[in-house]
Amino acid sequence: MIGKESSLQNFNIKAFQKDLLEWYYANKRDLPWRKDQDPYRVWVSEIMLQQTKVDTVIPYFHNFLEKFPTVHALAAADEQEVLKAWEGLGYYSRARNLQHAVREVVEHYGGQVPDNPKELESLKGIGSYTKGAILSIAFNQPEPAVDGNVMRVFSRVLNIDDDIALPKTKKLFEAITREVISHEDPSSFNQAIMDLGATICTPKSPACLICPVQEYCQGYELGVEQQLPIKSKAKKNKKMPYAVLLIRNEQGEIAIEQRPDDGLLANLWQFPMVPIQEMSVELIENWFYAQYGMRINLGEKQADLKHVFSHLTWELNIFHAKLEHDTRKEEKIVFVTEDELNSYPFPVSHLKMREYL
DNA sequence: GATACGTGGAA
DNA sequence: TTTCCAAGTAT
Numbered sequence A: 001m002i003g004k005e006s007s008l009q010n011f012n013i014k015a016f017q018k019d020l021l022e023w024y025y026a027n028k029r030d031l032p033w034r035k036d037q038d039p040y041r042v043w044v045s046e047i048m049l050q051q052t053k054v055d056t057v058i059p060y061f062h063n064f065l066e067k068f069p070t071v072h073a074l075a076a077a078d079e080q081e082v083l084k085a086w087e088g089l090g091y092y093s094r095a096r097n098l099q100h101a102v103r104e105v106v107e108h109y110g111g112q113v114p115d116n117p118k119e120l121e122s123l124k125g126i127g128s129y130t131k132g133a134i135l136s137i138a139f140n141q142p143e144p145a146v147d148g149n150v151m152r153v154f155s156r157v158l159n160i161d162d163d164i165a166l167p168k169t170k171k172l173f174e175a176i177t178r179e180v181i182s183h184e185d186p187s188s189f190n191q192a193i194m195d196l197g198a199t200i201c202t203p204k205s206p207a208c209l210i211c212p213v214q215e216y217c218q219g220y221e222l223g224v225e226q227q228l229p230i231k232s233k234a235k236k237n238k239k240m241p242y243a244v245l246l247i248r249n250e251q252g253e254i255a256i257e258q259r260p261d262d263g264l265l266a267n268l269w270q271f272p273m274v275p276i277q278e279m280s281v282e283l284i285e286n287w288f289y290a291q292y293g294m295r296i297n298l299g300e301k302q303a304d305l306k307h308v309f310s311h312l313t314w315e316l317n318i319f320h321a322k323l324e325h326d327t328r329k330e331e332k333i334v335f336v337t338e339d340e341l342n343s344y345p346f347p348v349s350h351l352k353m354r355e356y357l
Numbered sequence B: 001g002a003t004a005c006g007t008g009g010a011a
Numbered sequence C: 001t002t003t004c005c006a007a008g009t010a011t
Helices: A013-027 A039-049 A054-067 A071-076 A079-086 A093-108 A117-121 A128-137 A148-157 A167-180 A186-199 A218-222 A281-292 A348-356
Strands: A238-248 A254-258 A273-275 A294-308 A312-326 A333-336
Touching (some): A013 A167, A039 A093, A079 A093, A117 A128, A128 A167, A128 A186, A148 A186, A238 A294, A273 A281, A281 A294, A294 A348, A312 A348
Antiparallel strands (some): A238 A273, A254 A333
């Protein structure tokens, strides 16, 4: 690892700050969460923006703030309603953790978002990045908010080849940012680095010729900007084949079930899924009876589709089925009308399946 | 420290 | 088609 001391030798911090901030003041993007410094709005935006593009977040942000305009509104909402507002955005534990944390803010902090690192980081879903983002953007504190943009920009500017996939590398960049951050306008400094990373110092084909800090960039000077940052590869994901059953009862209602309250897509709803190795109608019917206590008649396969996650892929084979005999004791499966489906949060693959109902 | 955790868009 | 990526966090 390169120490921050050697990285910052001969680096003109004041001049870098000045050029970066002047560029930001003239070119900053007009984003809905930049209208004010309301800590709750900043918080919601930062959670939504985790691993998610700005263009994707914008409509969700508007809708979410309309439905839950304050910490009190979000604290009082049903979790299902919150998940429904998050539907399609992904990483759903963000939504559940956010509501959990907001309820803690209402209970322990009188509804005021904490303005110190200790209390902020103790809240569910707030890690080192989000803590720094809230402290700097909402409270004007000179705290680092190191995300992928910051690591990419500083990897190039300071020619640092540490693997940004490693946790310890983030600590290095946090230490560097503490040295480099503007104390006059820490909020703008952090957002400027992120805007620069998103619009100029992009992962592929960075626009070095129009970069406001080109003259400070060792990566550019050495012609290695395309090689930085160093990032180790993710592993290939695993395939998981399922039969998905669109089951109708005699009233024409449709069977859905809620997923477990932890792990993948926690607490979301889905059409019943049967893990399969090979396609066998009897195997599926029998497995379903053993699991749910319901006899079904499997109909014809309607379609298949893939649902690609970060770490695995569902191979979904969609079947119609008819409820034959119901000897259930528990109500794990619920039958609802097509209209009622609209109030349940589903993963995107199951939203797409409604076309085959 | 490695892995789980979503989704849609770009090259 | 495949791969990578995007304002990370929890465990």
